[in-house]
Amino acid sequence: MTNLVLERIRARVTRRPAPLEPTPSWPLEMPRGSTALIERLQTAWTEVGVESVRCPTEAEAFREIVTRLRERKVRHVLMNPRTARLYPGLLEAMEEAGLTVMSGSLLREEGPRYLGLGRWATAEAGITEVVAAFADTGTLWVAGGAGGMRCASLLPPLHIALVRRAQVYPCLAAWLAEARASGALMEWVEESSALIAITGPSRTSDIEKTLTLGVHGPREVIAVLIEEAV
Numbered sequence: 001m002t003n004l005v006l007e008r009i010r011a012r013v014t015r016r017p018a019p020l021e022p023t024p025s026w027p028l029e030m031p032r033g034s035t036a037l038i039e040r041l042q043t044a045w046t047e048v049g050v051e052s053v054r055c056p057t058e059a060e061a062f063r064e065i066v067t068r069l070r071e072r073k074v075r076h077v078l079m080n081p082r083t084a085r086l087y088p089g090l091l092e093a094m095e096e097a098g099l100t101v102m103s104g105s106l107l108r109e110e111g112p113r114y115l116g117l118g119r120w121a122t123a124e125a126g127i128t129e130v131v132a133a134f135a136d137t138g139t140l141w142v143a144g145g146a147g148g149m150r151c152a153s154l155l156p157p158l159h160i161a162l163v164r165r166a167q168v169y170p171c172l173a174a175w176l177a178e179a180r181a182s183g184a185l186m187e188w189v190e191e192s193s194a195l196i197a198i199t200g201p202s203r204t205s206d207i208e209k210t211l212t213l214g215v216h217g218p219r220e221v222i223a224v225l226i227e228e229a230v
Helices: 004-013 034-048 058-071 082-088 090-096 112-121 150-156 174-180 182-193
Strands: 053-054 076-079 100-102 125-129 133-135 139-143 158-164 193-198 202-207 211-213 220-226
Touching: 034 053, 034 220, 053 058, 053 090, 058 090, 058 158, 058 211, 058 220, 076 082, 076 112, 082 090, 082 125, 090 100, 112 139, 125 150, 139 158, 139 174, 174 182, 174 211
Parallel strands: 053 220, 076 100, 076 125, 125 158, 158 220
Antiparallel strands: 133 139, 139 193, 202 211
């Protein structure tokens, strides 16, 4: 006697899988910071919901950031001390625009630590630099550790990331290969408390597949790409 249920299961599990298409090799062949790679990165950012701004100089980038913060009526900004050091003039531009910039580090004691987190939680935007940006996925590679506040990229509803053209790589593997060859990889591992991969705004969905933004991180990400070499 034939069991129809078992026959249907057997037919499904014995079905030959569809052949996988070959992985495109073009992202790996683009030189770091090349025009083609930048265009691919901007396409990837659009696909994952990142707003991108392309600026010729740092000064123009600072003006664009202030403009977007004003458009969103932001008053409090959380910023890495390392970001302020790597981008001289950014802190002054924020303060001249009348923004309150919160920075520093949290105390180890539980009570003062939670008070500090509560104050940081009032920030409507966070600004960070990046270690690298990957054109194949649009991922931003952000480091924690000394002078790097993980909260700046995770806590506020808006995250603004500063990306230099020279920091744009085809993919994570390309960055790892270059960092290993130069010896910088071990420095990042030793000095960073975490390396955070950010691919677009925070997303989650429930059992009914209702998409919600901003539950586990920022609901809006802006990447500011700076063309000038440093």
